[in-house]
């Protein structure tokens with residue numbers, strides 16, 4: 444399984460209907476009124492509008508239909524993701540009314556939210572062409588998501604404008620901006636597409652990250668990586684070792700990619716695919732499956748080996764370790780995420796000892812492991828294909844704090860390892876500061892550890908740059924012709940003393 448629940452987006456998702464019959468005529472009238480309003484007075488950027496919390500208006504008996512309700516949820520989720528650094532899925536879970544939407548409408552909401560983040564830089568540029576002054580964040584979120592629907596998801600303009608404006612009318616602090624938003628959105632639906640060409644897709648990556656990728660990989664490669672932000676990734680699954688991968692591949696219309704990984708062009712409803720309820724496989728990006736394959740290849744076998752999977756949840760690597768025969772102790776400090784790990788172990792009929800604990804403060808009676816896998820918390824920028832919000836919900840100060848935490852976690856892990864054992868350090872960040880640089884600094888300080896050079900030749904078929912100087916580094920630009928892969932870093936260290 445991947446780091447977060449699947450939020451795959453598809454340009455084909457259809458917008459929810461308002462559920463109130465045809466409202467085109469009403470909307471036309473409303474649109475004319477709003478345009479008149481927009482022309483007759485400037486939008487009021489008053490204090491209340493800036494500070495006010497958004498509250499759905501239900502006092503006059505006017506309820507939102509599912510179309511407007513969906514737009515309201517999308518805009519609030521965008522605000523939450525941006526302001527609180529959470530994932531799309533977690534932000535949506537927090538929104539009132541999200542669970543009351545139909546399955547189809549929830550898929551629509553996920554899709555629009557993801558595409559708004561995939562196209563953030565392009566949308567920002569286009570909105571600038573129509574806005575004299577930037578309105579408050581909720582209004583910007585409405586405008587951004589409406590632009591995503593109209594320009595990139597090609598949804599019917601009347602629905603996009605009408606439902607977005609209706610959503611605003613339900614929010615006290617937004618009502619003063621309705622006229623302006625209506626006018627801006629109409630202009631965007633009419634002429635916004637003409638600006639798309641002016642902003643290449645690498646502008647969808649924030650400058651501070653693009654700069655680091657340029658320093659780490661060069662300007663051209665950084666742009667190749669950034670271009671993948673707008674591509675819809677395939678679905679990768681890891682198949683249990685006793686399951687016949689070729690047969691399963693045929694059954695679920697997938698292609699074998701590497702080792703136990705199968706790839707389907709689109710996710711669809713994964714729970715309906717053959718083998719899901721039987722626990723024959725779990726969702727896991729190809730790149731994310733490589734650290735365990737590398738360790739397995741390096742050790743030859745996991746039989747009789749006690750492996751600590753530190754920072755284990757939601758558990759893709761725990762499942763792999765257990766499936767390949769290791770005795771696994773999975774540690775994570777998040778009870779909520781460990782619950783998902785437990786559910787997946789049960790579904791796949793695999794076993795691990797699960798411990799809720801801070802790796803920085805491991806229980807004394809845990810003892811030392813034969814081998815350790817540390818999948819450290821990181822900026823997760825390597826997962827932007829499925830989670831485009833990672834590019835915007837983390838800021839430079841968050842990266843600095845994570846780098847400090849990774850250092851401390853490496854130290855804690857090194858103490859929980861028996862001499863002669865291996866410590867596999869991995870992250871799903873694209874920045875070398877969280878991968879290569881961490882290992883260089885660690886080895887400088889620790890003469891009791893050395894780098895075990897990864898030498899797997901079979902991996903070179905995937906991409907010739909995948910292993911450099913004995914270290915694994917994948918990038919979303921690798922094999923983009925076949926659907927690409929997440930960005931991942933892995934080094935295997937040996938404790939000599």
Ligand SMILES: C[S@@+](CC[C@H](N)C(=O)[O-])C[C@H]1O[C@@H](n2cnc3c(N)ncnc32)[C@H](O)[C@@H]1O
Nearest residue numbers: 754755756757758759760775776777801802818
């Ligand atoms: C990158 S994710 C792990 C992904 C997981 N290994 C997988 O393959 O599914 C990082 C995990 O680290 C956990 N974490 C962060 N800081 C921690 C700490 N100090 N102690 C234990 N777990 C921690 C988070 O709760 C999160 O589940």
